[in-house]
Amino acid sequence: KQEVTQIPAALSVPEGENLVLNCSFTDSAIYNLQWFRQDPGKGLTSLLLIQSSQREQTSGRLNASLDKSSGRSTLYIAASQPGDSATYLCAVRQETSGSRLTFGEGTQLTVNP
Amino acid sequence: NAGVMQNPRHLVRRRGQEARLRCSPMKGHSHVYWYRQLPEEGLKFMVYLQKENIIDESGMPKERFSAEFPKEGPSILRIQQVVRGDSAAYFCASSPSLGTGRNTEAFFGQGTRLTVV
Numbered sequence: 500k501q502e503v504t505q506i507p508a509a510l511s512v513p514e515g516e517n518l519v520l521n522c523s524f525t526d527s528a529i530y531n532l533q534w535f536r537q538d539p540g541k542g543l544t545s546l547l548l549i550q551s552s553q554r555e556q557t558s559g560r561l562n563a564s565l566d567k568s569s570g571r572s573t574l575y576i577a578a579s580q581p582g583d584s585a586t587y588l589c590a591v592r593q594e595t596s597g598s599r600l601t602f603g604e605g606t607q608l609t610v611n612p
Numbered sequence: 613n614a615g616v617m618q619n620p621r622h623l624v625r626r627r628g629q630e631a632r633l634r635c636s637p638m639k640g641h642s643h644v645y646w647y648r649q650l651p652e653e654g655l656k657f658m659v660y661l662q663k664e665n666i667i668d669e670s671g672m673p674k675e676r677f678s679a680e681f682p683k684e685g686p687s688i689l690r691i692q693q694v695v696r697g698d699s700a701a702y703f704c705a706s707s708p709s710l711g712t713g714r715n716t717e718a719f720f721g722q723g724t725r726l727t728v729v
Contacts, residue, residue, distance in 0.1 A: 600718060602647075
């Protein structure tokens with residue numbers, strides 16, 4: 500059974516700091532990994548999708564890496580801003596168990612002005 | 613191209629009533645997934661549907677819950693005889709039908725927040 504873990508559970512940083520969010524998964528037989536952002540009381544916004552054959556993806560100040568063999572992914576946020584405050588979720592799509600996504604519990608990020 | 617549309621956004625039901633949640637996938641998407649987010653918990657998979665077919669319902673509670681995705685119209689998640697423990701945010705996601713669908717991105721709706729009183 501796939502398990503996804505995100506560390507830390509919560510993170511508070513001053514504005515302008517670079518930061519790294521971590522995601523690990525127990526079953527490396529995945530098709531892809533997706534990072535989402537969730538604002539309080541809102542839905543999920545897809546940030547980055549990394550295919551299993553890729554090592555990293557970049558979008559603006561965000562960079563996500565994937566090490567499939569070791570079951571790890573990181574989300575790097577450069578020059579953080581108060582508007583980045585949200586919960587960040589990592590999810591993997593497995594080769595087995597159909598096409599479902601298995602989510603981590605999330606990292607709650609607060610960027611202080 | 614409108615995103616994944618869910619309605620209602622908020623739903624209040626008394627214990628024992630039925631709750632019906634709707635999801636219209638993005639245009640061109642034929643894969644629909646339902647997830648549930650209980651208070652202070654992560655998102656858990658419930659069911660995966662394609663048009664007129666339930667592909668994987670291994671995450672659905674055995675009783676009171678059902679889902680459908682008819683040939684025409686939105687996908688429906690139905691909860692019969694709701695109890696307080698059903699209070700949660702229910703999210704729908706869709707993916708396009710290209711290839712196997714497994715290497716494609718999932719897009720989520722804004723969710724329906726069900727409160728059982």
